[in-house]
Amino acid sequence: MQHIKDYLNQKFYERQEQIDAILTSLLARQHCILIGPPGTAKSQVVREICNIIDGATYFQWLLTKFTTPEELFGPYSLQELEKGNYKRITSGKLPEAHIVFLDEVFKASSAILNTLLTAMQERIFFNDSQTIQMPLISLFGASNELPQGEELGALYDRFLVRLQVNYISDDSAFASLLTAPPPNNPPNNPPKITLQELQDLQAQADSLPIPDTIIESIIKIRRELNKEGIIASDRRWKQSLDVLKAYAFLDQKPEVDEETLMFLQNCLWSSPEQRKTIVKVLGSVAAPHEAKAVELYDMATEIYQEVINLDEGKEAAGIEANKKIKNILDHLSDLAHKHKSQKIQDIFQKVQVYQKEIIKVCLGVEI
Numbered sequence: 001m002q003h004i005k006d007y008l009n010q011k012f013y014e015r016q017e018q019i020d021a022i023l024t025s026l027l028a029r030q031h032c033i034l035i036g037p038p039g040t041a042k043s044q045v046v047r048e049i050c051n052i053i054d055g056a057t058y059f060q061w062l063l064t065k066f067t068t069p070e071e072l073f074g075p076y077s078l079q080e081l082e083k084g085n086y087k088r089i090t091s092g093k094l095p096e097a098h099i100v101f102l103d104e105v106f107k108a109s110s111a112i113l114n115t116l117l118t119a120m121q122e123r124i125f126f127n128d129s130q131t132i133q134m135p136l137i138s139l140f141g142a143s144n145e146l147p148q149g150e151e152l153g154a155l156y157d158r159f160l161v162r163l164q165v166n167y168i169s170d171d172s173a174f175a176s177l178l179t180a181p182p183p184n185n186p187p188n189n190p191p192k193i194t195l196q197e198l199q200d201l202q203a204q205a206d207s208l209p210i211p212d213t214i215i216e217s218i219i220k221i222r223r224e225l226n227k228e229g230i231i232a233s234d235r236r237w238k239q240s241l242d243v244l245k246a247y248a249f250l251d252q253k254p255e256v257d258e259e260t261l262m263f264l265q266n267c268l269w270s271s272p273e274q275r276k277t278i279v280k281v282l283g284s285v286a287a288p289h290e291a292k293a294v295e296l297y298d299m300a301t302e303i304y305q306e307v308i309n310l311d312e313g314k315e316a317a318g319i320e321a322n323k324k325i326k327n328i329l330d331h332l333s334d335l336a337h338k339h340k341s342q343k344i345q346d347i348f349q350k351v352q353v354y355q356k357e358i359i360k361v362c363l364g365v366e367i
Contacts, residue, residue: 001027001201001250003191004052011048012041014168016346020250021163021266022049025138026099026198027205027246030239031120031158033105033141036165042142043101050099055195057135059097063107072112073125080128087128095125098137098195105141106152113155120158137198146271160239161266164275169353205249210241210256217261217285224281225268232268240267261286262343289339293332297347300328304354308361318362325355 001023008019018034022045025032034042043060050058061072070076072094080087090096102108108116119125120139125132139158147156193201222237247263248256262282269275276298283291307314307321332348335341359365 002252004049004193005250007052007191008045008048012045015041015045015165016342018042018045018163018165020247021161022046022140023250024243024247024263025140025161027202027249028160028242029137029202030160030243031139031141032161032163033143033156033159034163034165035143035146037144037167040165040167042165043103046099046101046140052190052192053098053195053198054192056098056137056198057096058099058101059092059094060101060103061094062103063105063112065107065109067107067109067112069111069115073115085128087130090125090127090132094119095127095132095134098135100136100139101142102139103142104144106143106145106147106155108152108155110151113151117154117158120155156270157233157236160236160243162269163266164272169350171353171356201249202246205246206242208245208249208253208255210245214244214256214258214261217258221261221264221281221285224285225278228277228281230268230270230274230277236267240264243267258286259290259341262290287341289335290341290343293335293341293344293347296328296331297351300325300351300354303328304358307358310362314362318358321358321362322355325351325358329355 005019005023009016012019018041021032021034026049036042047058047060050056061067070088074088074090074093074095077085077087077089088095094100115125116139119134119136123134123136125134141159147153218237222232225232244256244260244263248260251260253260262279265275265279265282268278279294280291283294303321303324307317310317329348329351332344332351336344336348
């Protein structure tokens, strides 16, 4: 799995969090929703991962309000209709896929919705009088926006892993994207695993222990989030244990530890506004040093946003903002030296980008 992670992170720029979330979902056999604007490689990453798994069947579809059940689940067999049976031909369709990607998933009509819910929860498909056990490992959904309307609440709840995806922010990563070869160019020696090997990895991930101290930490996190009005269902908390084991396994850890708990930030939110509170609570319990880094990043973001769009007094504001950003970078550098955390390193680099932009836009200096 580490070879696969390294390969994907080299191919897709600034998509480490997305790649980790997708691989973790596959290892835990859970479903994942990617929310963000078009053109952020949501489907491309999932499709590339499926190409790595020999023997895995992939199904992808763009949903609209006019999408019919036949497009996803197959047309009715004319021969069976003549006998009075409503049996679908499912070959090449969602019921026979190991990995599914549905773009604009929240545009599913009510005719499709109930079948999707059963498929995601129970991995079964009712084909006339026959109940088919689906090979579905994970269903990945993508949307430009959060679901609107109560009727989509059940579908949204089926996605245990939830991730916001944005455009590339770092200039050097963006430059690499612009000069990268076309996507249809075959990569050099992409890693491969078989479907059986993936199943073996899933079993290994599932066998990872969760110490009692971690269960106690989860109880504390749940209690603190409840105080903040952020309530997750008992089922979501229970399923989150599978995800934690998968994420720890992906990170090559022998058991779920305190640091692993930070992945819960991708499982417990319903609206983006809740993420900041969730990260703060998780950090205070699981990784206080990372929580401090996130707090510093939020401060830097606020400083950056205040100064970058000024129409007047940009130079003076830029000088003051640069001082504050430099102070934040000093604190982050301190944290990075004391704690070997990739997250802190990533935050440090993002704040550096803020500093460069402020100096360039407000002071007219390229660094």
